Structure formats: structure tokens, C-alpha cells
Amino acid sequence: MIRFGPSGNSESFYEQGNKSSVQMPKWLKNIGLNAYEYQCSKGVKISEEMSVQLGRSAAENGIFLSIHAPYYINMASEEKEKRDNSIRYILETLQAAKWMNAGRIVVHTGSCSKVSREWALKTAVEVLKEVIEQADAMGFGNIAICPEVLGKINQLGTLEEILEMCKTDERLIPTVDFGHLHARGMGCLNSVPDFEKVIAQIENSIGSDRLNRLHCHFSRIEFTSGGEKKHCSMRDTQFGPEFEQLAEVIYRKGLEPVIICESREFMAEDALLMKNIYDKVAGGM
Ligand SMILES: [Zn+2]
Structure with missing residues (x-):
């Protein structure tokens, strides 16, 4: 099953009176999403009790959980x-994932x-x-453990570097941030073939099993000449890349990735827009 969800909590989640991330799985299910990336980007502060509650709620609502590890990690x-x-x-981060029963952690x-x-x-x-x-x-x-393709030129984390790391052990799954790839490549993702090339590179490097997941x-x-400047939302159409082009490749190859949206403020709304784009691509092909 292909999964869509937000990274962290949308503004609208709080505007509607919700206070705790424990409420997110139900809220996500209600709007039609099925994944959630819990943010520990500023440190792993979540308690065992809250982790267990979040995990239970995710299981009840069919939400696939992942956790983003702290940003300041520097291996x-x-x-x-x-x-x-x-x-x-x-x-x-792995300990929190264990409490939550989360399947993946994302690491810079x-x-x-x-x-x-x-x-x-x-x-x-x-x-x-x-x-x-x-x-x-x-x-x-x-x-x-999912090492992430990073967006700034001076960060370790080109697609090649991440794939090289993932060759170390079968359980390492790459986190391919297509925005970061686009920024690093000075706007390199502009067509379906551009995305096909990325997917082929992953398959040739670590095989189809991990590509599928x-x-x-x-x-x-x-982005600027240094790479990533900032993540934008789907309404900022002056910036790429276009999800529709990736959706076409995912559908044609029958992949079942977890797709997390990192838009500013509107991450859940945009994850839903992306799901709708995917459904439209899948329905029309
Ligand atoms: Zn990240």
C-alpha cells in the first residue's frame, strides 16, 4: 500500500482545538491520510507513556508511523x-520508535x-x-534506519552518498527527499524522465526490494547556489518539483513508498493534495 502523511502537525490541527500529537492519528484518518512522521528534530523529548499512547492510536487508525531524529546529528x-x-x-530515537511501534526513523x-x-x-x-x-x-x-538525502551542498547526503551508506546493511532504507534533490541539483527535476532516472539509480544501487519500500x-x-533555502507549500507554484511527475513513475513501476509531505504549515493538506494527484494519475492510466 502506498502511504501519504505529514511531517509534524499542520496549523489547522491546532486551529481546530487539538493540543497533543496523540490526537494526530485519528485526525489524519478522518481527513483521509495513512502516515505520520513524528518530529524529534529538536531532541527526543517524548515520554514512554505518550509514545505508547501515540502508537496505540496510530494502530487503531491505520496510520504508519515514522520518527524524524534530531537535526543536529552529525555522523x-x-x-x-x-x-x-x-x-x-x-x-x-530508536527507543522512542520502539515504544511507539514505529517502523522507521529518518536520520540526517x-x-x-x-x-x-x-x-x-x-x-x-x-x-x-x-x-x-x-x-x-x-x-x-x-x-x-533511513538516512536522508539532504538539500544543502555542504551537507553529507547526495543521493549517491546515501545509497552508498545504505549498502552497508539491508535494514537501511534511503529517505529520498525530492525537494532536497531538486535544490542540490539547482532545479534538476523537471520531467517524468528526470524522476525515472532517480528511481533507476536507486534500483541499480540497492535493488528493487528496498526501492519498493x-x-x-x-x-x-x-534554493540558492548553496542548495536548499526553504521548504514551500503546494500553493507556491513558482517553485518545483511537481509531484505529478513522480506520481506517474511510482504508479507505472507499482512502488509502495511512504510519502511524507514537509510543506510549511500545510503539510497535512498538501499530503492530501498529493494523494489526490496520485489517485488521479492512477485512475487515468
Ligand atoms: Zn529531514
Whole structure:
């Protein structure tokens, strides 16, 4: 099943009087969505009790849960202490995922503004191996870790780098943020063949099984020569990429990804727009 949902909570969720993320699964089901990415981007602060409640509500409402790990993770830091802390933050995110019964966590890999790309990649792979070893020992082995394609040029996380990392272990599933790819490539995604190329690259690199279960982020994006500037909403039509082009490729190849919308403020509304676009593409082909 293909899944659509928001990253975090829309403005409208709060405007309608909701207060806690525990209320999100039911709210999402009511508007017709079936995935939710819980944000721990500023730190893993959620309690065990709330995690369990959120997980229970997600199961009752048929919502696929993932968690976004803290933004400040840097697996490619020159400082060992920062790399060790990054391992700890990832394990904390996995612990919350375990409580929630979430299937995936999304992880930013780090920066290569102070080190070479080669060193950064090699170091991040070593850190990931350490994470996996510890995750197994702690009983988190069934949760997929999803390193993300990042949007700024000086971040570790080109599609090639993320795929290279994912070759380390079968349970690593790439998070392909198409907005970030578009920003990194100075607006490179403009047609169905452009998206087909990306999908083929993933398949050739890590095979069709993980391609089928891909984790995707999608939103329109504004960029500069440094890459990502900011995520925009579907109504900001002056910025790409166009979801319809990706929808066509997903449908034709019969993929079943989880698609998380990271639009500003309107992430749930835009996730629904994307679902509708997909349904229209699927109905018309
Ligand atoms: Zn992210």
C-alpha cells in the first residue's frame, strides 16, 4: 500500500482545538491520510507513556508511523565526542520508535563543510555500523534506519552518498527527499524522465526490494547556489518539483513508498493534495 502523511502537525490541527500529537492519528484518518512522521528534530523529548499512547492510536487508525531524529546529528564530525553523541541521539530515537511501534526513523547524516566528502562518507558509514550493532544489542533491530538525502551542498547526503551508506546493511532504507534533490541539483527535476532516472539509480544501487519500500519526503522548495533555502507549500507554484511527475513513475513501476509531505504549515493538506494527484494519475492510466 502506498502511504501519504505529514511531517509534524499542520496549523489547522491546532486551529481546530487539538493540543497533543496523540490526537494526530485519528485526525489524519478522518481527513483521509495513512502516515505520520513524528518530529524529534529538536531532541527526543517524548515520554514512554505518550509514545505508547501515540502508537496505540496510530494502530487503531491505520496510520504508519515514522520518527524524524534530531537535526543536529552529525555522523561525520571531526570530533569523536560529537560522533558518539550522534550515536546516542539515534539510539534515543530508536527507543522512542520502539515504544511507539514505529517502523522507521529518518536520520540526517551530517555536514562536510570542514572535512572532505570522502572522509565524511567513510566516517558516517563507520558510525552507522556502530549504531546498528548497538541497536541490535538493545532490541531495536526490527526498526529501519533511513538516512536522508539532504538539500544543502555542504551537507553529507547526495543521493549517491546515501545509497552508498545504505549498502552497508539491508535494514537501511534511503529517505529520498525530492525537494532536497531538486535544490542540490539547482532545479534538476523537471520531467517524468528526470524522476525515472532517480528511481533507476536507486534500483541499480540497492535493488528493487528496498526501492519498493522507499521512504520519501516531498515538498516544493526554494534554493540558492548553496542548495536548499526553504521548504514551500503546494500553493507556491513558482517553485518545483511537481509531484505529478513522480506520481506517474511510482504508479507505472507499482512502488509502495511512504510519502511524507514537509510543506510549511500545510503539510497535512498538501499530503492530501498529493494523494489526490496520485489517485488521479492512477485512475487515468
Ligand atoms: Zn529531514
